[in-house]
Amino acid sequence: MDLELSQEQAQVRDAARRFLERECSPSLVRRVREGAPSHPQALWAGMAEQGWLTLPFEEACGGLAAGWVTLAVVVEELGRACDPTPFIDCVVNCGGLIQDLGGDVQKQRWLTALTRGELLVSLALLESPADPNPERIETRLEAEGTGFRVSGRKLFVERAADADLLLVAARETASGRVRLALVAPRTAGVELVRLRSLAHPHLYEVRLEGVAIEGGQVLGEPIDAASALQAAIRRAAALQSAAAVGGAQRVLEMAVAHARERHQFGKPIGSFQAVQHMLADVWAEVETARLAAYEAITELEFGGNAVEEKAAIARCASSQCFVRTCLTAHQIFGGMGFMWETDLHLWTRKAKEIEFACGDVGLWRRRLAELL
Amino acid sequence: MDFRFTPEQERFRREIRRFLDAHVSEALREEIATCAYTPGPLAKDFLRLLGEQGWLGVGWPKEYGGQGKTMIEQMIFYDELDLRDIHYGGLTITSLAMTLMKLASEEQKQQYLPRILRGELEICLGYTEPGAGSDLASLITRAERDGEDYVITGQKVFTTGAHYCTHIWLLARTAPELPRHKGLSIFIFPLDSPGVTVRPIYTMGGIRTNEVFLDRVRVPGSAMIGAPNSGFYTVAVALDFERIFMGKYARLRRNFNELIACCRRLTRDGRTLWGDPLVQDRLVDLHIAIERLRLLCFKSAWMVDQGKTPTAEASAQKVMASELEQRLADEGMKILGPCGQLEPGSPHAPMEGRLVSSWLLAPMMRFGGGANEIQRDIIAQRGLGLPRG
Numbered sequence: 001m002d003l004e005l006s007q008e009q010a011q012v013r014d015a016a017r018r019f020l021e022r023e024c025s026p027s028l029v030r031r032v033r034e035g036a037p038s039h040p041q042a043l044w045a046g047m048a049e050q051g052w053l054t055l056p057f058e059e060a061c062g063g064l065a066a067g068w069v070t071l072a073v074v075v076e077e078l079g080r081a082c083d084p085t086p087f088i089d090c091v092v093n094c095g096g097l098i099q100d101l102g103g104d105v106q107k108q109r110w111l112t113a114l115t116r117g118e119l120l121v122s123l124a125l126l127e128s129p130a131d132p133n134p135e136r137i138e139t140r141l142e143a144e145g146t147g148f149r150v151s152g153r154k155l156f157v158e159r160a161a162d163a164d165l166l167l168v169a170a171r172e173t174a175s176g177r178v179r180l181a182l183v184a185p186r187t188a189g190v191e192l193v194r195l196r197s198l199a200h201p202h203l204y205e206v207r208l209e210g211v212a213i214e215g216g217q218v219l220g221e222p223i224d225a226a227s228a229l230q231a232a233i234r235r236a237a238a239l240q241s242a243a244a245v246g247g248a249q250r251v252l253e254m255a256v257a258h259a260r261e262r263h264q265f266g267k268p269i270g271s272f273q274a275v276q277h278m279l280a281d282v283w284a285e286v287e288t289a290r291l292a293a294y295e296a297i298t299e300l301e302f303g304g305n306a307v308e309e310k311a312a313i314a315r316c317a318s319s320q321c322f323v324r325t326c327l328t329a330h331q332i333f334g335g336m337g338f339m340w341e342t343d344l345h346l347w348t349r350k351a352k353e354i355e356f357a358c359g360d361v362g363l364w365r366r367r368l369a370e371l372l
Numbered sequence: 373m374d375f376r377f378t379p380e381q382e383r384f385r386r387e388i389r390r391f392l393d394a395h396v397s398e399a400l401r402e403e404i405a406t407c408a409y410t411p412g413p414l415a416k417d418f419l420r421l422l423g424e425q426g427w428l429g430v431g432w433p434k435e436y437g438g439q440g441k442t443m444i445e446q447m448i449f450y451d452e453l454d455l456r457d458i459h460y461g462g463l464t465i466t467s468l469a470m471t472l473m474k475l476a477s478e479e480q481k482q483q484y485l486p487r488i489l490r491g492e493l494e495i496c497l498g499y500t501e502p503g504a505g506s507d508l509a510s511l512i513t514r515a516e517r518d519g520e521d522y523v524i525t526g527q528k529v530f531t532t533g534a535h536y537c538t539h540i541w542l543l544a545r546t547a548p549e550l551p552r553h554k555g556l557s558i559f560i561f562p563l564d565s566p567g568v569t570v571r572p573i574y575t576m577g578g579i580r581t582n583e584v585f586l587d588r589v590r591v592p593g594s595a596m597i598g599a600p601n602s603g604f605y606t607v608a609v610a611l612d613f614e615r616i617f618m619g620k621y622a623r624l625r626r627n628f629n630e631l632i633a634c635c636r637r638l639t640r641d642g643r644t645l646w647g648d649p650l651v652q653d654r655l656v657d658l659h660i661a662i663e664r665l666r667l668l669c670f671k672s673a674w675m676v677d678q679g680k681t682p683t684a685e686a687s688a689q690k691v692m693a694s695e696l697e698q699r700l701a702d703e704g705m706k707i708l709g710p711c712g713q714l715e716p717g718s719p720h721a722p723m724e725g726r727l728v729s730s731w732l733l734a735p736m737m738r739f740g741g742g743a744n745e746i747q748r749d750i751i752a753q754r755g756l757g758l759p760r761g
Contacts, residue, residue, distance in 0.1 A: 001381075001444055002374045003674050009373070069373050256756050271759040273745070276752030283751055284688035288664035291671060295375045302376075313663050316656075369652040372632060372659060 013073045020081035026343040032084035033201040039162040048117030053091050061111045068301040072242040079246030082350045089158045093232055094121035094167045100228045101220040122163040124154035124206050134178045134226035141170035150211045160185050160192050160204035177224040182217045199352035233359040234311050241293035241314035244322040244354045248286045251347050255329040282325050289321035312368040319361045322351040384445050388452045396456050409579040423491030428465050436485050443673040451622035464495045467614040475598040496533035498542035506743050509553035515544040524589040534570045534582040547601050556603035561591040577733040616672050618741050619689030621665040630723045631704045651707050665692050684755025687747035694737035701731035
C-alpha cells in the first residue's frame with residue numbers, strides 16, 4: 001500500500017498549480033462563463049504547451065502515455081482552479097475514443113491536431129432522456145455512396161459552437177451497430193440550440209438533419225463502438241472524481257481562510273464550535289472522496305477488474321462531496337459568498353457541472369445498485 | 373500510488389483466517405454473544421492462545437517480542453477478529469502497550485510488556501469521573517506522595533472491563549497547585565490492590581461497565597508511567613493510538629453485506645425487499661459511506677507506518693465509524709420492517725439480531741472514547757488550524 005504521489009507526480013502537481021494560478025484566474029473563469037470569450041484559447045494553448053493535451057495518448061500518436069495517476073493529478077488541479085476548459089470532454093473522452101477506435105490515418109489526422117490544441121472536439125452522445133447507454137442511441141447513420149448521412153438529436157453537447165468537430169454516436173442503419181462519426185458543426189443540416197444551465201455555461205442541443213459526411217469521418221473498422229463508449233464513460237467517471245476533489249479542496253481552503261479572518265462577537269467565526277464542526281465534516285468528506293477517487297484511478301492504472309465499481313463509488317462520493325462543500329462554504333461566507341462579484345458561486349456551479357457531466361451521478365448511483 | 377494489499381499481506385490474512393477457523397469454536401462465539409462483554413472461561417483461554425501463538429504482538433517491534441509487522445497487518449488482524457465478533461484484548465495491545473513502549477522506563481517495560489504479550493495481563497482505562505467526562509482535566513481523584521509510595525483516593529466511572537481486567541491505567545491529580553491539566557499523572561496498578569472496589573453499571577447496550585472506588589489505595593512510585601505531572605500528555609499519546617482502532621469498518625461491512633443478502637431473500641408486499649427502489653437508494657448511500665470509512669482506516673494505518681501521526685484522520689475515522697454504525701443499524705432495521713426489532717435469540721430475528729445489538733451499542737460509540745464533538749474540535753483545530761474557542 002502506498003497512498004502518496006511519486007516524487008515525479010508531486011512535481012507535476014506543483015507545476016500544474018503554479019501554471020493555473022498564473023493562467024486561470026477566477027476572473028478568466030468568470031469571463032468564459034459570461035461568454036467573452038466562450039473558449040479560453042490562450043489558456044488552452046498554454047495547456048498544450050505544457051504537454052497536458054498529450055498526456056493520455058500512446059507514444060505512437062505523439063502522446064506521453066503518462067499514466068492515469070499523472071493525468072488525474074492534472075485534472076485535480078484543473079478542478080481546483082475551476083477551469084473553464086473542455087479538458088475531460090475533448091482530450092480524455094473524444095481523444096481517448098479516437099485513439100481507441102480510429103484507424104492510423106484518422107489518429108494521425110485528428111489526434112495530432114488535438115494534442116497541439118488546434119482541434120476542439122465535443123462528444124455528442126446523450127439523447128433524450130439523457131441516457132448514455134449506447135443501446136438507446138437512435139441517431140441514424142445511413143450509408144450513401146462512399147459516405148454517410150447523419151440524422152438525430154443530441155443533448156448536452158459541450159461547447160458545440162466552439163468545437164471544430166462533434167464526435168457523434170450514431171446507429172448504422174444497415175448493421176444496427178453504434179459508430180462514432182466526426183461531424184463539423186458548421187455544416188449544412190446541423191442546427192445548434194443553446195441550453196441554459198445553472199452549471200455549464202456552454203451547453204447545446206445539436207439537431208442533425210441528413211448531414212452528409214465522408215466515409216473517412218466515421219471512426220475505425222465497422223465494429224460496434226458500444227463497449228468502447230462504456231469504457232470511456234468509466235474512465236471519465238474516475239477523472240471527474242479527481243476534478244471534483246480538487247474543486248472541493250479549494251473551496252474548503254477558502255472557507256477555512258474566511259472563518260479565520262471574519263470576526264463577529266469580537267472573535268473569528270472559525271473559533272465557534274458550530275462553524276468548526278461544519279468544516280470538520282467537510283474535511284472528512286474531502287479526504288475520503290480523494291481516497292475513493294485515487295483508488296478508482298489506480299485501479300484503472302493497474303488494469304484491475306473492479307474499475308467499474310471503484311469508479312462508481314468515486315463518482316458518487318466525490319460529486320456529492322464537492323456540492324456539499326460548496327453549500328457549507330456558502331453558509332460560512334454568508335452574504336459575502338452570495339454576491340455575484342465574489343467567486344464562490346463559480347465553484348458551486350462547477351460542482352453541479354461535474355455532477356451532471358457525461359455519465360451523471362444519478363446514473364452511477366443506479367449502476368452501483370446493480371453492482372450490489 | 374497503490375491501494376492494494378501486498379501479496380505478503382494477503383498471505384498474512386489467509387494465515388490468520390486459517391488459525392481462526394481452527395480455533396474459534398461455535399461454543400466460544402456463543403459465549404461471547406451472550407456474555408454482556410464479560411469474558412467467560414473460553415474467551416480467557418482464547419486470549420491466552422492468541423498470546424502463546426504470537427498473534428497479540430503482530431504490530432509490536434521485535435525487540436519487545438512482537439512480530440515487527442506494519443500497522444496494516446495489525447489492522448488486518450483486528451479486522452479478522454472483528455468479523456468473528458471477538459472484541460477482547462484490543463485496547464491493551466493497540467493503545468496502552470504502544471504508549472508504554474514510548475514513555476515507560478525500561479524496568480516498567482520489562483514488567484508489563486511480556487505479560488501483555490502472553491495475554492495474561494489486561495488493563496482497563498481509569499479516566500472518566502462523575503464530574504469529569506469530556507472535560508477530563510477537571511478530574512479530582514488524587515494521588516498523594518507518601519514516602520516512596522503514592523496513596524490514591526477518588527472515584528472513577530464507566531470503567532469498562534474493570535471487573536475482569538487485571539490492572540487499571542489511571543489518571544489522577546498529583547499536583548493540585550499546578551494549572552489543572554499540568555498536575556495530572558498516570559499510574560498502572562493491579563485491580564486487586566487493597567482499597568479498590570469495583571461495582572457494576574449495567575447499560576442499555578448490553579455492556580456491563582463499572583464504577584471504581586479508590587479508598588487510600590497504596591501504590592509504589594514505580595507505578596507511575598512517564599514523568600510526574602505529565603499525565604495529560606501520556607493520555608494524549610494513548611488516545612492517538614486508541615482512536616486509530618476505535619473507528620473500524622470490517623464489522624460494518626459484514627453487517628451491510630448480510631443486510632443485502634437478507635433483502636434479496638425476504639419479501640414484503642409481493643416483492644423482495646431489494647426490489648424496492650427506495651431500499652436500493654438507501655443501501656447505495658450506506659455502501660458508499662462504508663467504502664469511504666474503509667479507505668480512511670487504511671490511510672490512518674498507512675500514515676503510522678510512514679512515521680506520521682494521523683491526528684485529524686483518526687478523529688474523523690472515529691466520528692464516521694460511530695455515526696455510520698448508528699445509521700446502518702437504524703436504516704437496516706427500518707428496511708427489514710417489524711422483524712428488524714427482534715433481538716439475538718428471538719424467533720424470526722433476521723441477521724441473528726446483529727443490527728439490534730449494533731443499534732443499542734451505537735449511542736456509546738458516539739460519545740465514548742472522546743465524544744464526537746471533541747473529535748470534531750480536534751479535526752478543526754489540529755487538522756484545519758482553526759482558533760480555539
